[in-house]
Structures are given as structure tokens and as C-alpha cells.
Amino acid sequence: MRPSERAPDVLRVVTLETGVNRYAEGSCLISFGHTKVLVTATVEENVPGWMRNKGAGWVTAEYGMLPRATHTRGRREAALGKQSGRTQEIQRLIGRSLRAVVDLKALGERQISLDCDVLQADGGTRTAAITGAWVALRIAVNYLLEEGVLKTDPIVGQVAAVSCGVFKDTPVLDLDYEEDSQAEADSNFVLTNVGDIVEIQATGEKRGFTRGEFEQLFALAEKGIGELFVKQLEAVSAAKPR
Amino acid sequence: MRPSERAPDVLRVVTLETGVNRYAEGSCLISFGHTKVLVTATVEENVPGWMRNKGAGWVTAEYGMLPRATHTRGRREAALGKQSGRTQEIQRLIGRSLRAVVDLKALGERQISLDCDVLQADGGTRTAAITGAWVALRIAVNYLLEEGVLKTDPIVGQVAAVSCGVFKDTPVLDLDYEEDSQAEADSNFVLTNVGDIVEIQATGEKRGFTRGEFEQLFALAEKGIGELFVKQLEAVSAAKPR
Amino acid sequence: MRPSERAPDVLRVVTLETGVNRYAEGSCLISFGHTKVLVTATVEENVPGWMRNKGAGWVTAEYGMLPRATHTRGRREAALGKQSGRTQEIQRLIGRSLRAVVDLKALGERQISLDCDVLQADGGTRTAAITGAWVALRIAVNYLLEEGVLKTDPIVGQVAAVSCGVFKDTPVLDLDYEEDSQAEADSNFVLTNVGDIVEIQATGEKRGFTRGEFEQLFALAEKGIGELFVKQLEAVSAAKPR
Amino acid sequence: MRPSERAPDVLRVVTLETGVNRYAEGSCLISFGHTKVLVTATVEENVPGWMRNKGAGWVTAEYGMLPRATHTRGRREAALGKQSGRTQEIQRLIGRSLRAVVDLKALGERQISLDCDVLQADGGTRTAAITGAWVALRIAVNYLLEEGVLKTDPIVGQVAAVSCGVFKDTPVLDLDYEEDSQAEADSNFVLTNVGDIVEIQATGEKRGFTRGEFEQLFALAEKGIGELFVKQLEAVSAAKPR
Amino acid sequence: MRPSERAPDVLRVVTLETGVNRYAEGSCLISFGHTKVLVTATVEENVPGWMRNKGAGWVTAEYGMLPRATHTRGRREAALGKQSGRTQEIQRLIGRSLRAVVDLKALGERQISLDCDVLQADGGTRTAAITGAWVALRIAVNYLLEEGVLKTDPIVGQVAAVSCGVFKDTPVLDLDYEEDSQAEADSNFVLTNVGDIVEIQATGEKRGFTRGEFEQLFALAEKGIGELFVKQLEAVSAAKPR
């Protein structure tokens, strides 16, 4: 039934390649099928003005899409002179999601910026970005621990995300673009490895959806995110020291 | 337990005053306790460029907050030269929510713009805006029906919204600012009068929250929104012809 | 002769409602007929960079108009990304007018911002804003005096404003929109309660106007502003303590 | 008493040099003492979108100041990314003033843009700009008449402007920067050659000013502008054909 | 002598990988050592407004750098709200260079946009972008020829570019970042495969340089670009049909 012939509860092929940027303290190229997001984690020894002298750090994210990441070329936001509402919404979501598993006091007065740039988009870019950003962040923090910059680990858990939707009246896991553009409902789940909810965004695109459908989407997300947690740990284990 | 001494499942005093703008085709001043949002519905006999010649209309929303709507003065977005990510996120949500109950083909090639301006903010401005915007929209469409501009009603249902959150480990309905600023989790539910979900946004602010807590938030939202549907209909019934 | 059937020297119904914002140190909703402007006065314990360490304070104003304040919807300045020349011209005028009756040294190193937001416009919004802003400012300063933040009163007089114009060759007081859009000449007078001129702006819209006509406009303004001074004092007297 | 040792009713040396730009349909370099403004009039055979198909033309103005036109270097507006409120206020004034003496229907569907760029500023730049702009406009329209593009003259009168102020309690004509920065009151008068008022802007800078003082400023302006009308005509007469 | 131990006339390892974007009509990931630039060629069946109805097409380029492409994180231009002067200068150069080998009339009324995004920067990003852009363009045009959209080949030659500089008083080919930051002089050469000059930019960074040094830089560039032409053709030959 699905254009990709996947069963409703099957993720696309997910790969996580680390060490893809020689300057960043952490980096990761994550693919969900044809969706490819390059994430770098940058550590800076200062915090934004409004955070200063609070004895705590900050984790933030920026999101961008190359103009031809999509079927038709989009206009470059730098040339337009502003980030779209969609871009800002996504980068706020990524930042919140990562902060949910970081003890900002333990991080100390430093900032980690997660730059998530979509090289190719086929649906699910924001959830791929969150999932990859955790890996880049984890590697950057490991580096700070190894260097002795940090004494205790400020990362208190794992976070990953996936999209689910109602496609032709069937709840399915990990929508690709073709499904997403026709889905009746679309949702993004961000969960932690202890099963807590970090963020749920669910929208009826073509029609409202029922509470029963929502329950099914939630169950699919829990299954998919469980698999992503394993992949995240594998990628971090395999990462070479900087 | 709540600073306002409300029981966990009790809304603030909600009032809806219609006819508050003499030019707009529909208007509504909605209050949720100290939160006050002025909504106008403007009908224009054309649609944005990308919608033209599709035989369908469009419903959109814009959101703003007066600089001193809040405890401390915020900077005016017009003076800053751009709308914040938060503003854009909210106005996109309002627009999507209203479009969920409008048959855009039945609306014809015209646009209805819902301007939601927060005169005073005490938490829950986006959900108040959605709830009030439906009333302004309903009145504007009634006017088009009365004038014979529209032959059939493009509004296919009622939509309303409320926030819920986990405050001191207790799920509560309709957070005010004091609760919101301390809540462990915050959520916004947008539902239709046939019980469908239009949008759910749930965020762990201080900690992740459990699926059990989420279920309780959902139930509170269903109760609160049920009450809002009644108030919406009362306000529309009482509205004087333009 | 006037569309409103007022005599040439008669103001519209003017009302001033105070205490309309629970957070602002001073606030006022002023109506001139259908024109409604919401003014808040915000006290901040610092001054703009260029004023620092001069032992003096600052009074400034910002002006905005809700998109549907007018007959047809205007574009939201925050969405356009800039304030129009008209907006900037008006807010500069309001700021100058209020500073004319404030001893900035006596105010101390603090700033009072007057936000003037037009909820509904039917001509004369800038003069209504000035007149209402004085009331909001007076209440905010009274609060600072009551709290002991200020020992001496920095307000040295009253200021109010009104528009006059030549409509169908007759000088008239307090133009509404219908008159304004057809007037041959339009003027705004800002005067103090000791009869001094703070600002005069007079423009021939359809034709130049004569010095004789100008004299008549001036006399009308003096009459109207005299009545506004009384209303301002009544509103301040009736204001409840914060 | 005046720093320049002029009598209160004496203009600075005013010169008007035409033909200073080889491309513009009309051009003029006007000096009021050390204030120098370069004005060009550009004729374009189309009107702004909102003026189209109304059988009428448009006259508009833009104003700018070179960064080092003043004692200390100001920031370049093009680099800042926006025109200041002051700039916009001035260019709106110049445009209105010139339109007051142009029959826009007789101009036909074309636009004349008056670019007024201040090369050196010593007070009175906006009034110099208006006075010089009339000359540039007159020359450009003469060119259109000579070329047969226009059959009838759309210019219905002469317009010129001057500033006056109260300096050390004495009303004086044509303030230079040193006077302007210390003046108690400042005003700009724009008058036509039949004695009509096009625009009056009068502001109490240091204190309010009295109606008596205002009358004296008005009389000074009438004297000064009378002299400017003569100089404008001399400059136009002396202008060589393009 | 060179930090990389290369001889003065030796390029870094250059690789060109095609088919790296599944949507773009042509694409190429070019590496010059650690410098990596992703180029996509997008064909659109229309031209910019100012080119319309001239019977000719257009080739343009945009350039961007991911924030952490460099040693320290740069600010995202989309977030800053504008492209830097450097970015604009580079993208103008890329566009001019490619247009030098395209017969725009033969291209027909369509536009090809070359997006050059730097994933990692180690000097020479603009010359890598030009060299890679020719490959992406060649593949996109081959596709149009295969599809029969174009009947004749609008590409009239090959273009490639390289940087050279004077490093420790020795002219060297293909500066990496470490050399570039210390070079006395820096130059970019853009040449065609028939030996014509498309563009030369040469700048004395630390000191002026002599005509003799310039001649040596030119010779190095001719050698290096000759090698790049071979690599371009190899990459195009190896490209799989889309």
C-alpha cells in the first residue's frame, strides 16, 4: 500500500555517519532513505547575553535547507533576507528537544550550537535532524570530557524523533515525501530513552483525526524511536576520536 | 494548589464580546481571565498569488502582541523589523486550525484574514486566539451568507482550543501565566466539535512527561473545549447583524 | 454641513478610560468618536545608550495601528518588516509633544515609553494619541511619586492635541475620517495648558490655504484643546490607585 | 546677536546653479550659506502601480545626506539597511510641497522624481531641498514642453520654503546649524507665490512658544520666501536648454 | 617549504563526484583537499523578468557556506538576514565565469542556477565552485540534449579556476587555508580550455607584488587549470544518466 512498499511499522533505511566535518567538535550525516541532513556541533566558550553569569550553559540549533534539496528549487533564505516561519519553527523544536536531555548547569557557561543542514529532503527532515543532532552533541560532549574541559557528563539521556501519519486511512511510521504530501494527518514525536515525551506535534492536514488514530501513531513512534536509539549508540561507539 | 485556587479541571472566566470593530466583517474580543485577544475577520475578494484560479479560497491568520501586553514591555516587532519565530509559529497554527473546519472550495476565490492581537497576556494567548477567531470567522461568513455573496455555508464545523499542563506534578486545565512559567509540561489542544483532533502540541518544559500524564491532559482538554464550544455558539447567537 | 452634523467648533464625544492594562504603570483608552487608541506608559529604570550618565531621563513613544483599524485592512508592519514613514513621523511627534511638558532631569535616569496602539481609526489618531498619552504618563508618574521613586514631580504642564481642517471651505474642529479625506487643508495643533505652542503641522491637501483660514483653525484648536484639558484632569482624578 | 552676524530678517547667501547633471531632465545645486543640496528631476514614462490608469501623473521626492555632510560622520543609510524616520519625514514633506503646485492630470501618466542629496549640511536642508526642487522640476517640465511631450504646463505656481526660529528669544529668519541647535523654537514654512500656505511645521524645541512669536516667525518666512521666489525665477531664466 | 609539503606547482588532491543529488538536473561534489563544495544545477523554464522576451537564457550562481565549514563557526547568513559582501562578490564571479562559455541564445528562454554550497572550507572555495559548477552545468545540459529539450549544445567551451599566491616569497599553486592566511599575494584565475582569460583577480594582501611574480602566478595557474580540465572531462564521462 505504501509507495515505498514498506509495511506500516517499518522505518526507511537509516544510516548515521560520524566525523564528517574536520573542524566541528561533533558531526554526523544522517540519512532516512533519501533524506540527508548534515549536523555539526560547535562548542563555544561563552553563552548568549541573556544567559551570562547564571552558571549554566546553553544548547541551541539552527536549521537550513540547500536550495535544491527538494524536487523544485526553493529560494535561498540568505538571499531572501530572512528565515521562513517554518525554518524558525523547526530550529526552535530541535533546540528544545536537545535541551530536554542536557543538564545545562553541568554544561557550565558554554554554548553548543547544532547546525542542521538538509542536503537532500524526502520528508522527515526535522526528525532526522533531532536524531542526528543527539549524536553530534554526544560526540562533542565526549570530546569535552576527554579533554578534561568537563568533569561530569551533562547529557542525562538519549533523545530521538520520528514522524508518523495517517496515509490512506492507515497509520504508518516514518513518512517519506510522497506519503507526507498526501497524508490525512501528520505527526512528529520526540521521546527519550526512558520513555518520556519531550514533544508531540500532531496535525490534521486533510481532515481531523481521531483519538484512536492518534494512539496508533503514538505506538508506531515508540517502536521506531526504539530502533533509532540503538542506531544512535552504534554510531557513537564507532566514532573515532577527534 | 493552583495560584488561582481553581480546581484542576476548571477554566478561567471566559467571555466573548462580538461587534467590537465597526469595519471588520466579523470581530470578537475574547478573554480568558486576564488574557485578552482582539480578533477581526477581514473578507477580501481575492486570494494570494499562489492560490489564484484554483476555484478555492483561503483562510489565514496573523498574530501580534502589544508591547506592554506582558509584565515587562517587549520590543515592538514592527520596530525590530521582523516577526519572531514564536509569532510566526503561532499565526501558522491559528491559520491551520481554522482551515480545518472550512471548505475552501465552498468559500470561493476570496480570502478571510483573522488578525489576532493580544491586548493583555496572562497565558494561553494562542488558544484564546483560535477560539475567538472561530467566532469572528463565523460572524463574517454569516454576513456573507446574509448578503448573498455566499450561497452555501463553507464552515463545516466548530473548532476551539485550550492549553493544559502539568503543574506541580498535577495535570491542570487552562494554565495562566504564573502556572505556565513553572509548569513541567505544557500542551495545546485544538479539537473540533465532532471530537476530531486538529492539532496537538505538547512539550516537556522542565522534564519529559509520561504517556499517562499526556492522557490526563487530553481528557482535561476535551472537557474544557466542550465548554468553549457552548460559549462560542452563545456569542454568535447574541451577535447583532452588522 | 458636516457629515456628522456637528457645528464647526464641536468636538466628537471624547472619553478617557484609565486602568485598562493591569501591568502598565499608566494606561488609558481614549476615544474621539469612533477613533480608539490604547495607550500604555511603561517605566524602565534605564535610558537609551546615548542618554546614559547625563543625569536625565527620557520619554519616548511608539505608535501602531491594528491591521483592521481602518475601513480596508492594511498590511501589518511587523509582517512587512518595517514601520512606514507615516508611523515614524507620528511616533516622533508624540514623543516630542510629551517631552515638552517633562523636566527630564527631574525624571532621573529612567525612561517612560508611551505605546499608542490604534484599535479603531476614524481620523485624528495622532492627536488622540497625544492627548491620551499625557493621561497615561500622568498616572505613571503619580505612581512613581506615591512609591517614593520620585520625590519631585517632573511633569511641568499639561499637553493635548486636536486636528482642525478646512472642509468645504469652512474651518472645522476635530475632523473625522470622512471629513479628513475630503478636506482642503488639514492641521494638527499641540498646545500646553498655559497656551504655549508645542507643535503645529498644517498642510494644504487639496489646495493651499490662506493665512486667514489658518488663524481660524488656530482659534478652533485653542477652543477644543481647552475642553480636552478638562477631560484629561477628570480622567486622572477618577483613576484608581494601581 | 546671531553667530553669523546677520540681522534677524536676513537670509544667508542663496545661490542656485542649474544644469549640474548631464543626464537628468532638470537639475539644480542650491546653497543656503554652507548648506548645499544637489537636486535632480527625473522624468519616467510610467507611474507607481497604485496610480495606474487614473489619467494622472505623480511627483515624488527622495532625500539623502552624504555621511560626512555634517560635522561628525553619520552612518550611511544604505549600509544601515533603512532610511531613518527623519529622512522619510523630510522626503514626504518635499513631495507634498511640490505636488501642491502641480496639476497631476495635466502632467499625464508619468512620474517626476526629485532626488535631493545633501552634500554639505549647515541647517535648513529640507527647506533648501524644496526650494531647489521647484527649480529642477520647472526645468524638467520646460524640457517636456519644448519636446512637445506636454502640450500644457502642469505647473500651476511657484513653491519655496524657509526655516525660522526663536533664537535667544528673538525670532530670526533662516537658521544655520549653530542657531538651530540652540533655538527655543524651530519652524519650516512652505508657501506659494500667491501667498497660500502649503505647509507649516513649528516645534517648540526647548520651550513652548507663544502665538505672538509664531506670528513673527510667519512674517519673517513671508519675507524670506518672497526673496527666494525671485532667485528661483532668475535661475530658471538663466538655465541653458538641455 | 609549503605546510602541506607540496611542490610549488602541485595541486591538492582534486576529486569530482557526480550524481550527488537525486533531484537536480546536474550535480557535483568537488574536493580540493579538505575543501568540499556541493554544486547543483537547476533548470527552470523561465528567465528573470529583465531577460524576458529576448530569445535568450540565463546562467546564474548562488554561493553559501555552512556555518561550521570553517575552523570557527561563522554566523548563518539566513539568520543574519543578509548575504555578506564576500558572498555576493563570489556568486557574481561564479555566474560570470560560467556565462563566458555558454551561448545564451542557444540555451533558449530558460535559466540554469548553480548553487554552490561549501560543506568544508580549507581555502580556494570560489575556484573549486567554478570548476565544479562547470561539471554540474555540463551534466544538466547533456540531460536537456538527451531529452530533446535542446537541439544544439549551448556550451561553447570548458572553464575552470584555481588560486595561486605568493607564499613566503615563492609563487605557489592552489593555496590551502594555512598558506592563504599568510600569503603576501593571492590571486584567482579563471581560464577557458582554448587558453582565453575569463577572469583574473589578483590582490596584494601583505604587500604589493611585482609584475614578475604575477607572470609566475599566471604560469602556475595555466598548469593547474590544464589538469583540472582533464578531471572535469573524466567526471562528465563517468556520470551516469539521470
Place this chain on the structure above:
Amino acid sequence: MRPSERAPDVLRVVTLETGVNRYAEGSCLISFGHTKVLVTATVEENVPGWMRNKGAGWVTAEYGMLPRATHTRGRREAALGKQSGRTQEIQRLIGRSLRAVVDLKALGERQISLDCDVLQADGGTRTAAITGAWVALRIAVNYLLEEGVLKTDPIVGQVAAVSCGVFKDTPVLDLDYEEDSQAEADSNFVLTNVGDIVEIQATGEKRGFTRGEFEQLFALAEKGIGELFVKQLEAVSAAKPR
């Protein structure tokens, strides 16, 4: 052969008038035929943030063009809200060129800003700006030396610039607009008085050009710039003390 009937190696009439701005520490109005650029040098006793506490100064440039400097009116960059890529490219070039002959340490922690505003453009505005900017800079530095602000001269040489191009297959010196718009190749040379190259920019506009042609352009530039150095010194000698 040339529209101006000049021989291929002949400059237009070049004039340099100093002391054209009464406030600037140095100023110069330079004409190359009909091209006229007004340059002011402003000394400020501080440096940009990123230069602070390095014991060195900075020389920078800004470039602008009056809207009607050209045959058809261009849009004002301040009104557009941004400087074009061309403007930024030019002002970066001017700044680099001047810094090439200034010892920034000897300048001390102060900044000199060169504002180059094109009053009338007939080709070669950037090279005229560089040539005139050196004169304005020289005069400003002489003033600092005379005042004792500087003890040693930070200017280590002379810099000037000229454009050359291939026009109808003949290399010619100092293109005017008519030539420039038809030239096959266009180049700008910036040289010092000891014969060093500061900057070369050469572009094939209509076709690539050969190395032989380039050599001829270079020789023409050397001849022309030699003449400009003489004119610069004459202008500085003739400048009156401020």
C-alpha cells in the same frame, strides 16, 4: 575609432579639486571626463570592535551612487534597504587598495573612513574613487601630522587606479561608459608608485581575451597610472591648510 576620439593610450581630462567639504579632515572631488566622484576622509578616534586593543588603526571605504548619477535613474540603495553586491564589491576594493599603502600600526588606534559618492557616472567610477581617495587620505593624514596627533607618517606610498579594456579588438586606456558597455574585456588596475601591483581585476565581458591582450592592457594601465600619480601630488601640493 574611440567614440571620444581619444587615442588608445590617452586618459580623459582628469581634475582633482580639494577642500570641497568644510567638515571632513580631507576631501576631494575627482573627475575623469564626465565621471565625478566626491570623496571625504573622516578621522575617528576609535576602531571597529574586532580591531580594538591591537595597537593598530584601520582604513575603510564606503561607496555610493546618487540615483540619477546615470543615464536612467537607479533605485536608491537606502530606500531598497540594502547595498547591492556591486556596491559592496567596490567598497571592499577601495578599502583594500588604500590599506596597501598605509602602515596601520603607525596610524595608531584610529579609523579613517573614505566615503566615495558618485555624483555623475560615465564609466570608471571605482578607479576614480581609489585615485581620489588617496588624495583625501593624504590630506587628512597631513592634517593629523600638522596637529601633532601623528608623529610619523603612516602613508608608505602612493596608490592610484585606472580601467582599461579591449574595445573593438583594440586595447584602450580609461574606458568611458559608451566604450565600457561594448567592450570585449574590461579590467581595473591598482598600482603603487614603486610599480607594485595592489590589485588586478580583469574580466572577459563579451569574449575571453588572450594573454597578449592582457599584457597590452597592463602596459596601458602603467602609463595612465603614472600620469595619475603626478596629478595626485599636484592636488595635494595645492591643497590649502584646513
